[in-house]
Amino acid sequence: MAYLNLLPWREAQKKQQQARFMTTMTAACVGSFLLVFTISAVYSSMIEGQDGRNNYLQGEIAILDQRIAEIKQLDEKKKNLQKRIELIAQLQSSRNLGTQIMDEIAKVTPAGVYLTNLEKKGPSLLLVGKSESNNRLSNMIRSVEASELLTSPLLEFIEAGKDDTQLLSDFKMHLMVKGFEAVQGASNQPKPAAGGTK
Numbered sequence: 001m002a003y004l005n006l007l008p009w010r011e012a013q014k015k016q017q018q019a020r021f022m023t024t025m026t027a028a029c030v031g032s033f034l035l036v037f038t039i040s041a042v043y044s045s046m047i048e049g050q051d052g053r054n055n056y057l058q059g060e061i062a063i064l065d066q067r068i069a070e071i072k073q074l075d076e077k078k079k080n081l082q083k084r085i086e087l088i089a090q091l092q093s094s095r096n097l098g099t100q101i102m103d104e105i106a107k108v109t110p111a112g113v114y115l116t117n118l119e120k121k122g123p124s125l126l127l128v129g130k131s132e133s134n135n136r137l138s139n140m141i142r143s144v145e146a147s148e149l150l151t152s153p154l155l156e157f158i159e160a161g162k163d164d165t166q167l168l169s170d171f172k173m174h175l176m177v178k179g180f181e182a183v184q185g186a187s188n189q190p191k192p193a194a195g196g197t198k
Helices: 009-093 097-108 134-145
Strands: 113-121 124-131 150-160 169-177
Touching: 097 124, 097 134, 097 150, 113 134, 124 134, 134 150, 134 169
Parallel strands: none
Antiparallel strands: 113 124, 124 169, 150 169
């Protein structure tokens, strides 16, 4: 006689398969969660480390920027000091130049030429005076051209005196001082000619 299994074995087998499937799915979900959590933790750690390095670099960059600003300030101070040193050196070398100019003007002014006013404007000198003749002014211009301190004589005008009884002609002459950087600190006020005659 044939053996018949009347128990619900198919339902039991189906339940076992479902249980294994659920176990496998649960294990897969847990494994996936753990994998994602691990990767996330690793990347978070890497990001935190990079943020820390970035913060450190930003701090160092800020320090370097501050030092660069200080260096620029020092460069400006150095330039100012160099300018002051150059100015002091110029003043030191030219402290007697005003006297030298007056002495040179006295040398180049011939007899018969009388200076009534001397005025300095920047590097130029303005001479105003009277002359007995044009030849004497020509001699004065040649003397200025041969001078080591004065240069570029320019006769602005020469005219006979307004009084017919006077034999003197009025003139105005411009001169340049050589190496004017040495006399930048000199006074710009008009100076009367010393003595009035040469």
